[in-house]
Amino acid sequence: MATEQSTRTPATGSGDTRIHNIGYRSYDGPRLGRSYARLSLYSQSLRGAYGLGRSAKSKVLPMLLFVVMCVPAAIMVAVAVATKAKDLPVDYTRYAIIMQAVISLYVASQAPQSVSRDLRFKTVPLYFSRPIETADYVRAKFAALTSALFILTAAPLLVLYVGALLAKLDFTDQTKGFAQGLVSVALLSLLFAGIGLVIAAVTPRRGFGIAAVIAVLTISYGAVSTLQAIAETQGDGDGIALIGLFSPITLIDGVQSAFLGATSAFPGGVGPSNAEGVVYVLFTLGLIAASYGLLMRRYKKVGL
């Protein structure tokens, strides 16, 4: 031992105590940096939203919901091909409205999965010890859930579109409908992801987050459609449009029936007029911006 020590530490005089320099060197090569970390967080979150890279059990629900989303589209296509119909049984824009329960369940189950566990196991400060900042974390999570939702809602539209082309339906007509449908589900994905994440980011409890998200989405829709039905019996057309502003799915319905050529699912089948449609679009964009702002505020001081 004595010889070994003496080789490592040059003798600099007696009584001089020092820590051995055992040759650790700091890394001074190129670093991947902030944008790479953000991209990794995004891809991890997106994969996580479908259970990829997680346990088999947690793949079951998102995959099941994805299949449930696509199967009706496949059946519709099969029917359209078999009966040689002139048109698809359902509009591209209408599909997401019909399947809203599935979409809500998906948001409710995956939004808390994405953010609540980071809060609960206090891993958020660890993320921020990397070169990413609050805005990067929020953007990555927001973008990941939006992309996941877009995949969920656009896939059945793609099935419908491919099926429609195979059935030799009118090309321009179908392409236009498909494009309108894609715009509408993109807006829907942004809106639902924002609402889901804001609610989920408040609570570290996953189960509670799920219940809260689903409560907000379904209760607001239930309340709005009840009130709309009553306004319909009163013959109050403006009332229907006004009430429709207060639940996410009717908001999307209003936007697409005003500008994207959709027939409204509102009672009476009368969507908002163009002027009201502008209010709908502004309201939707405002909600998306507000949820982004709230998330930023939430993560400004979390865990610190």
Place this chain on the structure above:
Amino acid sequence: MYDPTVARLTYRALLGRRRALILGALPLLLIVISLAVRALAGADDQTAADVLGGLGLATMVPIIGVIAGTGAIGPEIDDGSVVYLLSKPIKRPTIIYTKLIVAVAVTMVFSAVPTLIAGFLLNGNGQQVAVAYTVAALVASIAYAALFLLLGTVSRHAVVFGLVYALIWEALFGSLVPGARTLSVQQWSLAVAEKVAGGELVTSDVGLTTATIALVAVTVLATWYAGQKLRTLTLAGEE
């Protein structure tokens, strides 16, 4: 069979902090909507039945049942603190029974009371609609709480499965496939309500006898099986 300490802890887990807020927000919304409907449409028995049935019994009661039923035991199993409870010399079925009573009480308070208030606001209990739906909410509370408490002991994703049952099975399949309605807590409780109202407004697809048997069977079996599950509970890490 009833342990006051367990009950106290469960009450605190269910209603502590912000949890009471969401539980309180839903009934409040129902009451606000009832007020709005009354102001817009005036007192109308059919409207009252639609609001109470569609919004109250079909949406609000199951969601509160899910929150209270799974919330009574789920989080404890999830974070592993249930071992401290299980290691005490209390019978496992007693724990389940106590938690069930708490969950039922919470669900009843947060669903039946607002239903009654909303009913009176909507049409002043005309044709016994308010009372009928309140009875339905009371009955449904017991069955939902027992069912979702069982789910809480069986699965980590109890909330999701509970919501899938409440929203997809009862609401979606129930409206499309008539057969699904026979196996729905909502219809069973409606059968009881139908008996109370005795009119045309509240109708159910199942008979009163079938409904009563089904309700009792589901509650008793779910509670018993939850007790059995808790006896052989395996604790595992997250996911």
